[in-house]
Amino acid sequence: MGTTERRQREKEQRRMEILSSAREIFFAKGLEGSTMDEIADKAELSKGTLYLYFKSKDELYVSLLSEGTEIFTNMMLESISQDMKAEDKLRSIGNAYYRFYDEYPQYFKILFLLQHGEFSDDKVDQDIQSNCMFEAGRSLNLIESILNEGVEQGEFTIKDSWQATLFVWAAANGVFTIAAEKHHEFMKEFNTKELLDFTMDKIISSLK
Amino acid sequence: MGTTERRQREKEQRRMEILSSAREIFFAKGLEGSTMDEIADKAELSKGTLYLYFKSKDELYVSLLSEGTEIFTNMMLESISQDMKAEDKLRSIGNAYYRFYDEYPQYFKILFLLQHGEFSDDKVDQDIQSNCMFEAGRSLNLIESILNEGVEQGEFTIKDSWQATLFVWAAANGVFTIAAEKHHEFMKEFNTKELLDFTMDKIISSLK
DNA sequence: GTAATATTAGTCATCATATGACTGTCAGTC
DNA sequence: GACTGACAGTCATATGATGACTAATATTAC
Numbered sequence: 509m510g511t512t513e514r515r516q517r518e519k520e521q522r523r524m525e526i527l528s529s530a531r532e533i534f535f536a537k538g539l540e541g542s543t544m545d546e547i548a549d550k551a552e553l554s555k556g557t558l559y560l561y562f563k564s565k566d567e568l569y570v571s572l573l574s575e576g577t578e579i580f581t582n583m584m585l586e587s588i589s590q591d592m593k594a595e596d597k598l599r600s601i602g603n604a605y606y607r608f609y610d611e612y613p614q615y616f617k618i619l620f621l622l623q624h625g626e627f628s629d630d631k632v633d634q635d636i637q638s639n640c641m642f643e644a645g646r647s648l649n650l651i652e653s654i655l656n657e658g659v660e661q662g663e664f665t666i667k668d669s670w671q672a673t674l675f676v677w678a679a680a681n682g683v684f685t686i687a688a689e690k691h692h693e694f695m696k697e698f699n700t701k702e703l704l705d706f707t708m709d710k711i712i713s714s715l716k
Numbered sequence: 717m718g719t720t721e722r723r724q725r726e727k728e729q730r731r732m733e734i735l736s737s738a739r740e741i742f743f744a745k746g747l748e749g750s751t752m753d754e755i756a757d758k759a760e761l762s763k764g765t766l767y768l769y770f771k772s773k774d775e776l777y778v779s780l781l782s783e784g785t786e787i788f789t790n791m792m793l794e795s796i797s798q799d800m801k802a803e804d805k806l807r808s809i810g811n812a813y814y815r816f817y818d819e820y821p822q823y824f825k826i827l828f829l830l831q832h833g834e835f836s837d838d839k840v841d842q843d844i845q846s847n848c849m850f851e852a853g854r855s856l857n858l859i860e861s862i863l864n865e866g867v868e869q870g871e872f873t874i875k876d877s878w879q880a881t882l883f884v885w886a887a888a889n890g891v892f893t894i895a896a897e898k899h900h901e902f903m904k905e906f907n908t909k910e911l912l913d914f915t916m917d918k919i920i921s922s923l924k
Numbered sequence: 925g926t927a928a929t930a931t932t933a934g935t936c937a938t939c940a941t942a943t944g945a946c947t948g949t950c951a952g953t954c
Numbered sequence: 955g956a957c958t959g960a961c962a963g964t965c966a967t968a969t970g971a972t973g974a975c976t977a978a979t980a981t982t983a984c
Contacts, residue, residue, distance in 0.1 A: 511971085511972075511973095515971090543960080543961060543962085544961075544962065544963080545960095545961075545962095555962090555963085556963090556964080556965085559962095559963065559964080564962080564963080565961095565962065565963090
């Protein structure tokens, strides 16, 4: 009796369809600028149905953040291989970040540019919220473990690896945040990838 | 508000899924040998749902007949072009029939081999029933109009074009019915296409 | 031959999912 | 500070799906 599985599949599919419509709307108009009616319209569903699949507008949005973070983290993880030196791993995830910035500008924007206040627990399901956190955590853990590995192999000299992790993260993040604002009048031209490479050089030499 | 269209689409899709499952089962086991439970199973739907889309087992089956007849007739129609001589048109639809026999053996089987008694009006929706008839009629009409055209162009000499139509139809049908029984012990080997060509020659010369 | 059993087309009470008019809230306007 | 419009979220209703059940027929057992 495969009807149960089929229905499960169809449910998951519908969820995806809603997410997909929400993505288009949110990417185009941001959290505040988008309405549930609009999303329902795009999904060719009634608004009530959205609430059958997502607790709130916020939950829908956080689900997208979660998606983005997952893509991001996977790109980092897939960019490195076990036989690399710690230094090369760091450069590699820097490049992965660049590719994410380049290939998924919309996700980059909602994840790192738009500050997304707090999402209250009663509006966003715990599972979804924590998946988002978990995915974000994986990136930082990856960096920390690379730093620790670098210390073990004698490549780096670091006292507090968590502090160093945050430093690396902040520095890299800073590059892309600036890059995203390139178009501002007051900002002189620069090449993002070159700035990133330069920054990675500096970061790495400072860790040695 | 596109929800209505979307639901219409999904309904049509579900109908197709059911037909598709029914096709597999009916082709494999025939009308009697197949059960609604089996079809429901394959479609990953409950039996009740089948009856939401089709009035009866017979209606499901007739829908397949209808499908087959439509394919058949379209192949005939598409095989000829207006600038052909009547004789060539006849040969062309003969070849189209051969292709149908060859490419859709299952449809050929349920349409021409299995005798499908009568389907009572209260078991099969009028629309579906008559679509099937209509499609079948198109083939015969096509033949008749070719014959008439042949008479007008002086290619053929026929008194009763409807009688002649049935003759052509019966002769061609006969070839494929025999062909389908090739495998019988008592039957000597022969090449179906050659037999068809030979038959078409005879038919055509007899019409002149 | 017929009683017991099995099979299966078709039904229907119940459940699951989807709908959109409606409510409450809040920001902007007069 | 009353009025308006926009919008997140609700809920009574409608639509669609389910499968245990019934009745009719076929098959087996005696």
